[in-house]
Amino acid sequence: MTERIRVLLVPGRGKPFPEHWSVRWEAENPEFHWAPEPPGPPYLPDERVADLDAALRASDEPAVLVAHSAGCLTVAFWAQEHSGPVRAALMVTPPFLERPDVTWTPLPFRTVVAASRDDPHSTFEQAADTARQWGAEVFDAGAVGHLDSKTGFGPWPAGERLVKALIAGAPVTG
Structure with a gap:
């Protein structure tokens, strides 16, 4: 018997457009669920956590x-104060957080950061440094902007492969 794995989609600060890869994944995969449902702005970290x-x-x-x-x-932020049945995380284009009061610690589960070469919210180097602080692997997604609908995503086959690898506990490849 195969172990059932839930996939929880954690939205950004805005409500994604219907063509966004995360919206498509949730619609096409019964084991994918929002956590929380995308509320749109404002982004209230304590409520989201x-x-x-x-x-x-x-x-x-x-x-x-x-x-x-x-x-x-x-x-x-959740991982700094909570624990739960998390097997792995795919962190897609994390924004650079300019807050000297926040110090990241390694996340207690396997983590892959999909970093963009031309993200307007973080340089590749900033994303790689954040990944290092989280103890995460870095997946070079290429020049994909913020990996959102504005930059043409829609479908994101590489992301689907990353999720499948994390579910299976397999190595992540480009």
Whole structure:
């Protein structure tokens, strides 16, 4: 019998457009669920962390988290204060956080950061440094902007392969 893995999509600060890869994944995969449902702005970190914690505690089944943009910060803040059945996380284009009062620590689960070469919210080097602080692997997504609808994503086959690898516990390849 195969272990069931939940995939929880952790949204950024805005409500993604219908063609966004995360919206498509949720619609096409019954095991993918929002945690929390994308509310749109404003981004209230404490509320998002509490919502993510509630979604994780709703089941003992292991989860793979797929976070985009500010959702990556939600996952990192959650992991600093909570624990739960998280097997792995895919952190997609995390924004650079310019707050000297925030110090990241390694995340207690396997983490892959998909970093863009031309993200307007973080340089590749900043994303790689954040990944290092989180103890994460870096996946070079190329010049893909912020990996959102504005930059043409839509479908994101490389991301689908990353999620499948994390679910299977397999190595991540380009």
